[in-house]
Amino acid sequence: MSKPISAAPVLEAHKRERRKEARPGELLEAALDLFVEKGYAATRAEEVAVRAGVSKGTLFLYFPSKEELFKAVVRENLARTVSEGASELEVFDGPTGELLTHMMQQWWARYGATKASGISKLIISEASNFPELARFYQEEVVVPGTELVRRVLQRGIDRGEFRPVDLHHTVHVIMAPLIFLVMWKHSLAPCCGAAAAIDPETFIAQHADLMVRGLLKEPNA
Amino acid sequence: MSKPISAAPVLEAHKRERRKEARPGELLEAALDLFVEKGYAATRAEEVAVRAGVSKGTLFLYFPSKEELFKAVVRENLARTVSEGASELEVFDGPTGELLTHMMQQWWARYGATKASGISKLIISEASNFPELARFYQEEVVVPGTELVRRVLQRGIDRGEFRPVDLHHTVHVIMAPLIFLVMWKHSLAPCCGAAAAIDPETFIAQHADLMVRGLLKEPNA
Amino acid sequence: MSKPISAAPVLEAHKRERRKEARPGELLEAALDLFVEKGYAATRAEEVAVRAGVSKGTLFLYFPSKEELFKAVVRENLARTVSEGASELEVFDGPTGELLTHMMQQWWARYGATKASGISKLIISEASNFPELARFYQEEVVVPGTELVRRVLQRGIDRGEFRPVDLHHTVHVIMAPLIFLVMWKHSLAPCCGAAAAIDPETFIAQHADLMVRGLLKEPNA
Amino acid sequence: MSKPISAAPVLEAHKRERRKEARPGELLEAALDLFVEKGYAATRAEEVAVRAGVSKGTLFLYFPSKEELFKAVVRENLARTVSEGASELEVFDGPTGELLTHMMQQWWARYGATKASGISKLIISEASNFPELARFYQEEVVVPGTELVRRVLQRGIDRGEFRPVDLHHTVHVIMAPLIFLVMWKHSLAPCCGAAAAIDPETFIAQHADLMVRGLLKEPNA
DNA sequence: CATGAATGAGTGTTCATTCAT
DNA sequence: CATGAATGAACACTCATTCAT
Numbered sequence: 001m002s003k004p005i006s007a008a009p010v011l012e013a014h015k016r017e018r019r020k021e022a023r024p025g026e027l028l029e030a031a032l033d034l035f036v037e038k039g040y041a042a043t044r045a046e047e048v049a050v051r052a053g054v055s056k057g058t059l060f061l062y063f064p065s066k067e068e069l070f071k072a073v074v075r076e077n078l079a080r081t082v083s084e085g086a087s088e089l090e091v092f093d094g095p096t097g098e099l100l101t102h103m104m105q106q107w108w109a110r111y112g113a114t115k116a117s118g119i120s121k122l123i124i125s126e127a128s129n130f131p132e133l134a135r136f137y138q139e140e141v142v143v144p145g146t147e148l149v150r151r152v153l154q155r156g157i158d159r160g161e162f163r164p165v166d167l168h169h170t171v172h173v174i175m176a177p178l179i180f181l182v183m184w185k186h187s188l189a190p191c192c193g194a195a196a197a198i199d200p201e202t203f204i205a206q207h208a209d210l211m212v213r214g215l216l217k218e219p220n221a
Numbered sequence: 222m223s224k225p226i227s228a229a230p231v232l233e234a235h236k237r238e239r240r241k242e243a244r245p246g247e248l249l250e251a252a253l254d255l256f257v258e259k260g261y262a263a264t265r266a267e268e269v270a271v272r273a274g275v276s277k278g279t280l281f282l283y284f285p286s287k288e289e290l291f292k293a294v295v296r297e298n299l300a301r302t303v304s305e306g307a308s309e310l311e312v313f314d315g316p317t318g319e320l321l322t323h324m325m326q327q328w329w330a331r332y333g334a335t336k337a338s339g340i341s342k343l344i345i346s347e348a349s350n351f352p353e354l355a356r357f358y359q360e361e362v363v364v365p366g367t368e369l370v371r372r373v374l375q376r377g378i379d380r381g382e383f384r385p386v387d388l389h390h391t392v393h394v395i396m397a398p399l400i401f402l403v404m405w406k407h408s409l410a411p412c413c414g415a416a417a418a419i420d421p422e423t424f425i426a427q428h429a430d431l432m433v434r435g436l437l438k439e440p441n442a
Numbered sequence: 443m444s445k446p447i448s449a450a451p452v453l454e455a456h457k458r459e460r461r462k463e464a465r466p467g468e469l470l471e472a473a474l475d476l477f478v479e480k481g482y483a484a485t486r487a488e489e490v491a492v493r494a495g496v497s498k499g500t501l502f503l504y505f506p507s508k509e510e511l512f513k514a515v516v517r518e519n520l521a522r523t524v525s526e527g528a529s530e531l532e533v534f535d536g537p538t539g540e541l542l543t544h545m546m547q548q549w550w551a552r553y554g555a556t557k558a559s560g561i562s563k564l565i566i567s568e569a570s571n572f573p574e575l576a577r578f579y580q581e582e583v584v585v586p587g588t589e590l591v592r593r594v595l596q597r598g599i600d601r602g603e604f605r606p607v608d609l610h611h612t613v614h615v616i617m618a619p620l621i622f623l624v625m626w627k628h629s630l631a632p633c634c635g636a637a638a639a640i641d642p643e644t645f646i647a648q649h650a651d652l653m654v655r656g657l658l659k660e661p662n663a
Numbered sequence: 664m665s666k667p668i669s670a671a672p673v674l675e676a677h678k679r680e681r682r683k684e685a686r687p688g689e690l691l692e693a694a695l696d697l698f699v700e701k702g703y704a705a706t707r708a709e710e711v712a713v714r715a716g717v718s719k720g721t722l723f724l725y726f727p728s729k730e731e732l733f734k735a736v737v738r739e740n741l742a743r744t745v746s747e748g749a750s751e752l753e754v755f756d757g758p759t760g761e762l763l764t765h766m767m768q769q770w771w772a773r774y775g776a777t778k779a780s781g782i783s784k785l786i787i788s789e790a791s792n793f794p795e796l797a798r799f800y801q802e803e804v805v806v807p808g809t810e811l812v813r814r815v816l817q818r819g820i821d822r823g824e825f826r827p828v829d830l831h832h833t834v835h836v837i838m839a840p841l842i843f844l845v846m847w848k849h850s851l852a853p854c855c856g857a858a859a860a861i862d863p864e865t866f867i868a869q870h871a872d873l874m875v876r877g878l879l880k881e882p883n884a
Numbered sequence: 885c886a887t888g889a890a891t892g893a894g895t896g897t898t899c900a901t902t903c904a905t
Numbered sequence: 906c907a908t909g910a911a912t913g914a915a916c917a918c919t920c921a922t923t924c925a926t
Contacts, residue, residue, distance in 0.1 A: 020910065041262030042350050045896060055912050060897060125346035127408035129263050134412040142409065143417065169427040172419055173398055176428075180397035183404060187348035188363065191355040196364065198393055206390040207397075210435030266921060276887045278923085287921060460889055460925065483704030484792050487917060497891050502918060567788035569850035571705050576854040584851065585859065611869040614861055615840055618870075622839035625846060629790035630805065633797040638806065640835055648832040649839075656873030708900060718908045720902085729900060 024062050024072075026052040031073045036118030036186060040070055040126050067130075074123065074133055077116040078141055086148060089155075096156030097212035103152065104178065104208050108200055112182050120179065121186040146171050153215075162215040170215075177207045245283045247273040252294045257339030257407055261291055261347050291347075295354050298340040299361055307369060310376075317377030318433035324373065325399065325429050329421055333403050341400065342407040367392045374436075383436040391436075398428045466504050466514075468494040473515045478560030478628060482512055482568050509572075516565065516575055519558040520583055528590060531597075538598035539654035545594065546620065546650050550642055554624050562621065563628040588613045595657075604657040612657075619649045687725050687735075689715040694736045699781030699849060703733055703789050733789075737796050740782040741803055749811060752818070759819035760875035766815065767841065767871050771863055775845050783842065784849040809834050816878075825878040833878075840870045 030051035034043040045066050049059040063069040088106065092099045111117055120141075127134040149171045156162030181200055189197070251272035255264040266287050270280040284290040309327065313320045332338055341362075348355035370392045377383035402421055410418070472493035476485040487508050491501040505511040530548065534541045553559055562583075569576040591613045598604030623642055631639070693714035697706040708729050712722040726732040751769065755762045774780055783804075790797040812834045819825035844863055852860070 023910085038349055039260075039262070039347070041260070044894090056896090057898085057912055058910080061910070064897095066896065121345075124404055124408040126260065127412060128259055131412050134409055138409055138413045138417065142413070146417070166423065166427055169419065169424045170431070172401075172424060173428045173431060176401035177394055177397035179404075180393075180401050183345055183400070187345040188355050188359055191348060191352050192359040192363070196359065196367075198390065202387065203390045203393060206387055207394045210391070210394060210432060213435035214431030214433075265919090277921090278887050279885085281922065282886075285922095462889065465889085480791055481702075481704070481789070483702070486915090498917090499891055499919080500889080503889070503891095506918095508917065563787075566846055566850040568702065569854060570701055573854050576851055580851055580855045580859065584855070588859075608865065608869055611861065611866045612873070614843075614866060615870045615873060618840035618843035619836055621846070622835075622843050625787055625842070629787040630797050630801055633790060633794050634801040634805070638801065638809070640832065644829065645832045645835060648829055649836045652833070652836060652877030653873060655877035656875075707898090719900090720908050721906085723901065724907075727901095 023052075023054065023058065027054070027059060027062055027069070028073055028076050031069055032077060032115060032118065035070065035073060035122055036115070040122070040129070045069075070126075070130070071133060074119050074137070077119045078137065080116060081111055081141060089148065089151060096152060096159060096161045097216060099155070100152055100174070100212060101205075101208040103148075104174075104204050105201070107178060108181070108204055112178065112185070112200065117182045118186050120182050124183065145175065149174055156215060161217065163217050165215065174211055177203070244273075244275065244279070248275070248280060248283060248290070249294050249297050252290055253298060253336060253339060256291065256294060256343050257336070261343070261350070266290075288351075291351070292354060295340055295344060295358070298337045299358065310369065310372060317373060317380060317382050318437060320376070321373055321395070321433060322426075322429040324369075325395075325425050326422070328399060329402070329425055333399065333406075333421065338403045339407055341403045345400075345404065366396065370395055377436060382438065384438050386436065395432055398424070465494075465496065465500065469496070469501060469504055469511070470515055470518050473511050474519060474557060474560065477512065477515060477564055478557070482564070482571070487511075512572070513575060516561050516579070519561045520579065522558060523553050523583060531590065531593060538594060538601060538603050539658060541597070542594055542616070542654060543647075543650040545590075546616075546646050547643070549620060550623070550646055554620065554627070554642065559624045560628050562624050566625065587617065591616055598657060603659065605659050607657065616653055619645070686715070686717065686721070690717070690722060690725060690732070691736050691739050694732055695740060695778060695781060698733060698736060698785055699778070703785070703792070708732075730793075733793070734796060737782055737786060737800070740779045741800065752811065752814060759815060759822060759824050760879060762818070763815055763837070763875060764868075764871040766812075767837075767867050768864070770841060771844070771867055775841065775848075775863065780845045781849055783845045787842075787846065808838065812837055819878060824880065826880050828878065837874055840866070 027048060031043075031048045034048055034051065037043075045059055046056045048069070049056045052059070059069070063072060088103055089099070092102070120137075123130075123133060123137045127137075150167055153162065153165070153167055153170060153174075157164055181198070181203060184198060185200075248269060252264070252269045255269055255272065258264075266280055267277045269290070270277045273280075280290070284293060309324055310320070313323070344351075344354060344358045348358075371388055374383060374386070374388055374391060374395075378385055402419070402424060405419060406421075469490065473485070473490045476490055476493065479485075487501055488498045490511070491498045494501070501511070505514060530545055531541070534544070562579075565572075565575060565579045592609055595604065595607070595609055595612060595616075599606055623640070623645060626640060627642075690711060694706070694711045697711055697714065700706075708722055709719045711732070712719045715722075722732070726735060751766055752762070755765070786793075786796060786800045790800075813830055816825065816828070816830055816833060816837075820827055844861070844866060847861060848863075
């Protein structure tokens with residue numbers, strides 16, 4: 001009952017730190033982790049707060065509702081994605097097949113391999129519950145992404161490297177395995193044994209190789 | 222079969238001629254629809270019951286819990302998928318490129334285009350919350366499916382039609398756009414405008430064409 | 443730890459009684475009690491449920507929200523009030539002073555003295571938080587009530603018993619002490635000592651006497 | 664008073680020339696407004712602080728809790744009310760009917776019409792949740808107020824102007840419409856259309872006229 | 885067997901109150 | 906003294922599950 005006269009630093013767990021600037025970011029990161037890991041519904045607001053090192057109340061200090069938090073997570077992580085690869089296209093000077101291969105590898109390295117790729121899985125999983133977000137994703141990510149690939153294909157055709165193809169569907173055929181890879185990584189990959197494991201780099205290399213061979217006018221090499 | 226001559230209310234009999242043995246099936250169908258459309262968490266047990274035309278209590282008479290209902294939905298629909306295409310491979314006698322193309326088209330017609338494809342979306346969306354199901358799906362669907370494709374590829378290589386390739390990853394590259402198509406159909410497709418719409422048959426045709434061209438030793442014809 | 447082999451009737455508290463018909467009424471009554479006693483905000487939904495002998499969930503089975511419960515309580519109890527005194531006016535044949543006195547006494551006996559009068563206090567206390575209800579009360583209770591009194595005054599004037607007066611304000615002057623009585627009963631009365639207590643019947647008698655004397659052309663008797 | 668010749672930001676000084684001693688008063692005023700307008704529970708502490716132009720923390724620097732703030736608001740405003748009309752009675756020399764009428768008009772002008780009258784509404788609305796305040800109000804306001812009116816009535820009777828009446832209840836009958844007027848002003852008045860509006864001065868004049876006529880021995884004039 | 889009224893643990897959200905700065 | 910970021914107890918409401926009928 002009597003306090004020990006120990007001089008030990010009793011550093012309290014709850015420091016009530018004050019750092020308004022950092023909080024939203026910390027919360028968004030925690031939320032991204034949990035939403036990706038467990039899905040929107042299975043993630044409790046308090047969990048997010050705790051993982052971010054704050055109390056439940058603090059979460060609602062920065063985001064008016066769980067739904068808004070979710071939307072913020074999506075917007076935050078999509079912003080980075082958009083228009084990163086566009087610059088590659090402009091400066092590249094080699095054969096289009098190499099450009100296409102390079103861009104796919106870059107996409108994986110810069111997005112697919114990162115935690116942020118979880119939001120693609122998230123959007124697709126929760127699309128029906130958040131149609132507004134689905135449309136947002138469609139317009140802000142899918143459309144620009146498709147457009148980018150379309151321009152690469154057009155470049156190949158214009159330069160006489162690629163056969164003329166149904167641009168619209170070919171674009172999706174090129175992107176589909178990339179999206180698949182992200183979905184896989186965030187769903188079945190953690191559950192399936194090492195035997196069935198997919199190595200992303202090899203997978204993309206193989207996909208790129210097949211695509212380019214299929215597109216080239218003269219697949220001689 | 223013969224009507225009783227009693228004056229008792231006979232109206233009821235007509236309204237519900239539902240055979241009781243069909244109950245579980247009707248519940249599973251209703252559940253599949255709703256789980257696919259809204260996800261596991263966002264689907265309420267009562268909704269399923271109502272759509273199946275029974276009361277809430279009846280649902281729990283056949284399935285001990287919502288979770289078990291979910292698992293049953295998955296197991297039920299997985300059964301249909303497995304081992305349908307195997308027979309095609311045995312009897313087919315033409316070039317492997319045509320076989321591959323044919324099998325992809327059949328897969329879409331018999332599975333992808335049906336409501337049952339929703340369980341692929343379901344599994345992938347809920348994998349982290351139901352790892353047991355994910356593993357089940359992996360073993361019962363993914364592994365046999367990949368095995369099937371692998372054998373087709375092997376056939377092409379053995380017959381000297383296809384180049385020798387990294388079988389493991391090529392198999393996934395071939396399947397990825399199919400899975401993508403299913404996910405797309407059950408997530409973003411309902412939200413995106415007609416302009417960005419994907420026509421499954423064309424998409425698969427284009428995919429198959431590119432794959433086969435990429436695989437063939439002599440892609441002349 | 444071991445159960446006694448007593449044969450005593452263990453009648454369980456939670457009988458899970460099934461009586462859908464009665465529930466809304468029971469809940470409304472419990473809610474009326476508590477809202478009147480503690481106000482809208484200070485009354486917890488679960489309290490209402492418990493007092494009605496059901497669980498929290500059951501309350502929301504019958505009323506979609508606490509606010510709707512509140513509105514239902516108001517509507518339920520106001521329905522009785524309206525248009526009860528109208529009939530008196532039609533059949534009465536004596537002097538208008540007596541009619542007025544009689545109606546005031548009846549109003550107290552049939553409404554003021556009952557638990558339902560608490561909703562008048564409720565409305566007035568919560569008017570700013572439920573403007574919709576305030577308007578409802580204004581239109582459904584205040585307006586018809588004033589109209590009734592106005593007709594009584596007009597009768598007195600038409601028959602040459604009362605002086606011609608400012609009808610609009612006189613009506614309110616007549617009703618004000620009645621409303622006051624209800625407010626008093628549900629606010630300060632429970633707190634003030636017996637010395638300051640107001641006897642409703644005497645209060646109304648005195649009020650009626652003064653009013654009638656003030657209205658009569660020839661206050662001789 | 665003289666500006667420093669420094670180049671330092673001087674803008675701040677102008678914006679907030681608020682003297683610190685005035686804080687509690689400003690908080691009480693803001694609180695009175697909000698409590699009257701929205702009730703105790705529906706008024707958030709931060710709202711009060713914001714309206715008073717200070718931060719949330721400052722409020723709790725001056726008042727240990729929301730409840731104490733509420734009590735302070737009541738006590739503060741009750742002080743003004745008490746013992747204002749007593750002096751009138753002493754010096755007035757005319758007929759008691761005129762005195763009574765005059766006092767009622769004065770009460771409205773000096774209390775009823777002011778924001779302070781809101782506390783009467785407040786007390787009555789929250790009496791059950793703050794019985795201590797109710798008793799306080801009863802003793803400090805109601806009892807002295809009643810006593811004052813009683814003395815006026817007694818004066819009228821003693822001077823042979825008024826009939827002998829039941830003093831206790833008559834006093835309340837006289838005060839009731841005044842209290843009603845205050846309640847009305849702070850509850851239904853803001854919601855009801857102009858048609859049903861009550862003009863306080865006319866209302867009080869009519870009430871006074873009827874009272875005096877009802878009390879006078881010879882209501883001839 | 886089937887029903888649907890009833891339950892209560894669980895979750896999102898609010899807000900009075902605290903305290904490091 | 907003043908601030909406002911942080912807290913956490915409290916409450917409205919949901920929904921899977923139970924069980925008397």
